[in-house]
Amino acid sequence: MASAEAFFERVDTGRFLASEHTRGPWDPLAQHAGPPAALLGRAVEDREGAREDMRLARITYEILRPVPIGPLEVTTSVLRAGRSTEVVEAALAPPGAAPVMLARALRIRVAPEAVPAAVPGPGLPAPGEVEVTPFFPVPWETGYHRAMETRFTEGAFMELGPGTCWMRMKVALIAGEDVRPLDRVLVAADSGNGISSVMDFGRFVFVNSDLTVHLHRHPVGEWACVEARTSVDAAGIGLADARLHDEKGPIGRSAQSLFVAPR
Structure with a gap:
């Protein structure tokens, strides 16, 4: 197991060792999906022959x-591989x-100032304007819950309903390598169902x-x-x-599809 202050340690090209910082809140032997999602996103961007005039526009993960x-x-x-778009697949396996996890990414060709920008929606309170919000109780000391700083502007982890949470990595994605803004987004995005939980953690899994x-x-x-809202049907x-x-x-x-059931 990697011991560096990072989610992963690079062993060789395409080979990594996960640290305890990747540990999720439900199983001491399994990762939170955020760090491996960011690792696969990094692999899509850094693959040999990747075009520099393309940018990631969509990435879908299947957590097998x-x-x-x-x-x-x-x-x-x-x-x-096309002139204006390409689709790249990345796989993560022991x-x-x-x-155990697959990613399929759409990359689109970009041209600076090619079209007028249109940014929807109002802004949010800045992270410096809100207090640090503690993670919900986790039965082990080291894990994703300690490797991320969280600040809610709406809701909280143990508060049912919509939630809006600023998140910042406290450790690197890969030991000895710079953290990129895309890493930060992909590490955080898988937390939407926890940020906006609508059911009691103690009674239901989602x-x-x-x-x-x-x-x-x-x-x-x-x-x-992550400004999240969760909806659940009675079918689970x-x-x-x-x-x-x-x-x-x-x-x-x-977006995350959820399996919901009583514990």
Whole structure:
């Protein structure tokens, strides 16, 4: 297990070791989906031959099974390469095992100042204007809950209903490598269902097996904000839908499909 102050340690090209900082709140042996989502996003952007005139516009993750804390391998492949768009797939797997997480990303060609910008919606209180909000109680000391700083402008982790939360990484994504704004957004986006919980954690499970992130603007800065709303049907299917922000304003949306059931 990696011991660096980072979510992952790079072992070799495409090979990583997850640290305890990736640990989620439900299983001491499994990762929160945020760090591996950011790792796959980094792999899409950094793959060999990636075009510099394209930018990630949408990435969809399929969380096939819990992501273990330990050695992992990342592979990428181009599914479609066009003049203006491309689709890239990335897979995350323990060595010699089937993938535990897949990502399929749409990248779109960009041209500076090609069209007039249109930014929807009002801004939010800045992270410096709100207090640090504690994470909900977790039975272990080290994990995602300690590796992220959280500041709610609406709601709280243990408060039922909509929530809006600024999030900032306290550790690097990969040891010894710079943290990028895209890392910060993808690490945070999977928290929408926890930020906007509508059911008691103690009585119900509401876990997501997917995550889709759309970005109309490339993020900037250290902070990412998840402005989330959750809806649940009596059949046990839910949706956590969120607007994503940085300190300059809205940058896109995220969505998670939820399996909801009594404990």
